[in-house]
Amino acid sequence: MRFRTLKELSAICAEESLTIGELMLAEQAKESGESPEAVFGQMASYYQVMKDAVRKGLESKLSSRSGLVGGDGRKMSEYAALEEPSVGDWAGKAMAYALAVSEINASMGRIVATPTAGSCGIIPGVFVSSQERFGWNDDRLVRGLFAAGAIGYVIANNSFISGAEGGCQAEVGSAIGMAAGALVELRGGSPEQAVHAVGLALKNTLGLICDPVAGLVEVPCIVRNGLGAVNALAAADMGLAGVRSVIPTDEVIGVMLEVGSRMPGEHRETALGGLAQTPTGRKLTEQIKAARPSSSL
Template sequence: MRFSTLNELKELCLTESLTMGRLMVLEQSLETGASEAAVMEQMTAYYGVMKEAVRKGIQEDTTSRSGLTGGDAKRVLTYFSDSGMPALGESACTAMAYALAVSEVNASMGRVIATPTAGSCGIIPGVFVSTQERFGWSDEHMVYGLFAAGAIGYVIANNSFVSGAEGGCQAEVGSAIGMAAGALTELRGGTPEQAVHAVGLALKNSLGLICDPVGGLVEIPCIVRNGFGSVTALAASDMALAGVRSVIPSDEVIDVMLEVGAAMPEKHRETAKGGLAQTPTGRKIMNQLYGKGGKAKE
């Protein structure tokens, strides 16, 4: 790729009068040797999987194999439908429900797209599918948005972490929030500079978030964090479009995420040895799932 930082990405977009999404299509084509049409076709297929995961999470049984999770997306939509007055408003409530839906599909062994990981797979679909429904955008428009998210994720992955085992949940859910926020800002007509500010604003709000899966499963608290993450992405996009800037440059925020993740204790990096996983209830669930000896029950 011709860029390694968000600032370089922004400058390329400005110099070549391209959106981040369109620039990334060109870069991906050059990198892989595939035609631009082939690159777009593949990403379109990925978006189809995301939309199907949303549908499945809303309409089908998503009870996980452990029995710990499932059905929360439906509960949120039912609450919204019955009350008609969620505190978040219709748009954010729908994005949250869709993010929960996709994450529940993942927990129930369904098919998802890792964005950037399976543990954070609900945030981008939740944001993208809900806003597409709201504004009536075409699939092609959304696919360019996915390429914009990919460009942001590329920078984060190469300068920090996207794995909870390496950098905590800030690396998984945090990265997904930043990717969604920046891409959504562009989809809504924001400039490359505003999109980059959205990334920094989003990432700053998730710095230090630990990875503490109860029972070592990508369920508790992972699923609800996807729901909250989708709402944070919407908020960061709104802030950026309103002219709010990330005073600490977004590339520096990414560097801080690396610093914080590297300093994070091992017990808070996807080991289930600390945090919520080691609360009395967390340990009780662990024993119910695996028995006192730590092995899975037959």
């Protein structure tokens, strides 16, 4: 890729009058040796998987294999349809859709890791709810996925996207930043505004630990996806309003690396700390072990 930092990405876009998505599509085609049309078609297929996961998560009576979670996406969707959500209709849908996709993941359904399976609900939640809100066609959202991918590429190459390496800030935090920056672009914002939205999103997830109960991507991961989708909408609004990340976004990504590197092992997807080691967390872990003695937990 011709860029390694978001500053470089934004500068190239400004110099060549490209959106982030357009630049990423061209770079991906060059990197893969495939035509832009073929690369776009592959990304379009990923977006269909995301939309299918939203639909299945809302329509199915889901339960995770452990039995810890299931049906929260439907509950949120039904609540949003009958009541006036405190966060508003659009954000209420984004939350419901993110929960639904995460529940599909927990029940062994098909999802797209964006950037990981543990954070798979945030981008679909933001994108599908935004598509419904504005009536955008699929092609527009696919271009938005290339923008999200460019942001994720920079984060992955300068920090973490894995909870085992850098805590949940690396998974949910990265997904929030990717969704926020892409949404700014989808709504007509500049690459510079998109980059600031990423920084605003990442700053407010720094230090978020990865503490899955029983080592499963269910509790608290699914709820974090739902709330993360709402955070992404808020960060995008700030970026579009001209709010700037006082600390440059690339420096925020560097701080994520620093914080993640210093995070205790107990708080990096080991289930040895945080919510996993509360009395209830330990009790649930023992119950799951007893129910599935062949499990590797």
